[in-house]
Amino acid sequence: MYQINDNYLKLPGSYLFSTIGKKVAAYSAANPDKNIIRLGIGDVTQPIAPSIIAAMHKAVDEMGNAETFHGYAPDLGYEFLRDAIAKNDYQARGCNISADEIFVSDGAKSDSGNIQEIFSTDNRIAVCDPVYPVYVDSNVMAGRTGTYDPKTETWSNVIYMPCTAENHFVPELPKETPDMIYLCLPNNPTGTTLTKGQLQEWVDYANKVGAVIIYDAAYEAYISEDNVAHSIYECKGATTCAIELRSFSKNAGFTGVRLGFTVVPKELKCNDVSLHALWARRHGTKFNGAPYIVQRAGEAVYSEAGKRELKAQVAYYMNNAKTIKNGLKDAGYEVYGGTNAPYIWLKTPNNMTSWEFFDYLLENANVVGTPGSGFGPSGEGYFRLTAFGNYENTVKALERIKAL
Numbered sequence: 001m002y003q004i005n006d007n008y009l010k011l012p013g014s015y016l017f018s019t020i021g022k023k024v025a026a027y028s029a030a031n032p033d034k035n036i037i038r039l040g041i042g043d044v045t046q047p048i049a050p051s052i053i054a055a056m057h058k059a060v061d062e063m064g065n066a067e068t069f070h071g072y073a074p075d076l077g078y079e080f081l082r083d084a085i086a087k088n089d090y091q092a093r094g095c096n097i098s099a100d101e102i103f104v105s106d107g108a109k110s111d112s113g114n115i116q117e118i119f120s121t122d123n124r125i126a127v128c129d130p131v132y133p134v135y136v137d138s139n140v141m142a143g144r145t146g147t148y149d150p151k152t153e154t155w156s157n158v159i160y161m162p163c164t165a166e167n168h169f170v171p172e173l174p175k176e177t178p179d180m181i182y183l184c185l186p187n188n189p190t191g192t193t194l195t196k197g198q199l200q201e202w203v204d205y206a207n208k209v210g211a212v213i214i215y216d217a218a219y220e221a222y223i224s225e226d227n228v229a230h231s232i233y234e235c236k237g238a239t240t241c242a243i244e245l246r247s248f249s250k251n252a253g254f255t256g257v258r259l260g261f262t263v264v265p266k267e268l269k270c271n272d273v274s275l276h277a278l279w280a281r282r283h284g285t286k287f288n289g290a291p292y293i294v295q296r297a298g299e300a301v302y303s304e305a306g307k308r309e310l311k312a313q314v315a316y317y318m319n320n321a322k323t324i325k326n327g328l329k330d331a332g333y334e335v336y337g338g339t340n341a342p343y344i345w346l347k348t349p350n351n352m353t354s355w356e357f358f359d360y361l362l363e364n365a366n367v368v369g370t371p372g373s374g375f376g377p378s379g380e381g382y383f384r385l386t387a388f389g390n391y392e393n394t395v396k397a398l399e400r401i402k403a404l
């Protein structure tokens with residue numbers, strides 16, 4: 001008789017955003033006259049930029065023509081896109097990354113979940129706490145995390161690196177040596193980041209102890225401060241210890257279009273085995289990667305018009321971030337983030353737990369946010385608001401919160 005992968009049974013409770021969805025639906029059903037403003041889920045709201053829509057239309061027409069039709073895409077992705085990425089995201093920033101080190105994909109969520117498959121299940125992972133839940137969850141399913149303690153909401157075989165107001169949300173080098181280190185910078189949910197100098201310490205550490213860094217730069221486009229690295233490859237020695245994940249979701253609104261990429265440098269080796277060669281065998285090659293039409297859309301992100309339009313979108317969201325941040329400060333809240341990321345991370349008032357504050361905000365201001373505890377045990381007592389809404393609703397939400 002067949003057996004299931006019972007690691008899946010170890011996943012605790014329900015998914016954060018399904019719990020939020022159920023609570024909001026129940027409140028909404030009981031209070032149909034209330035206008036609820038959602039500043040919870042990390043999804044964009046601005047439409048796809050015109051130059052990108054034009055590129056997609058053109059690609060759609062090409063697919064209907066025998067001479068310009070495209071079937072299976074090449075393994076790593078189309079060269080036109082990988083060239084544009086290498087040039088704009090890496091070489092222009094002095095990073096020694098070439099187009100053939102870039103693997104185009106359907107987004108950073110699948111890559112960040114699947115990348116662990118090329119590593120031994122005996123490896124020990126280290127994660128920032130709080131952080132995007134996919135890293136821990138995918139390692140739970142792989143059987144790498146040990147046992148779950150519901151009391152502390154921690155896994156026995158995961159090294160947690162607390163990021164709280166006490167350490168300015170900067171993770172400290174772990175006392176126990178990890179094999180795989182997940183860094184998400186700028187961080188979701190705290191919105192904070194490291195300086196280039198601080199990041200260099202992590203690269204030096206990983207090279208010294210023989211750990212691999214999995215670096216999620218999904219929010220790279222939101223970096224506004226000069227001393228923050230846009231890519232880990234701006235650090236010396238990163239090509240021998242780091243894999244970088246990127247997404248077009250948050251910088252170009254592709255959450256529904258689906259496009260991302262992963263950089264696995266050719267120099268990155270484990271006992272002479274090339275990780276690049278291993279990732280080339282990953283699931284999803286050809287079948288689950290990005291369609292031609294979407295890769296043409298990605299290419300347009302790097303066109304002059306695309307860059308201009310997307311800069312305006314990022315500025316729009318970051319203006320929301322500023323509005324939320326300043327508004328909350330005026331209302332007496334302790335707030336973080338919002339400078340290099342579209343997330344505001346606030347301390348819950350009056351020692352409320354994250355979920356208590358969630359209910360309080362939903363019931364009294366009709367505003368939906370995300371409880372910090374959903375991102376890890378050190379997120380307890382914090383709360384995330386996103387800048388991805390439209391400006392009018394963001395202002396309205398802030399007025400309601402201020403009036404509490």
Ligand SMILES: *Cc1c(COP(=O)(O)O)cnc(C)c1O
Nearest residue numbers: 107108109132188218247249260
């Ligand atoms: C949104 C997000 C992603 C997911 O990106 P997709 O390309 O849409 O899959 C990856 N990492 C972090 C930290 C995110 O917040």
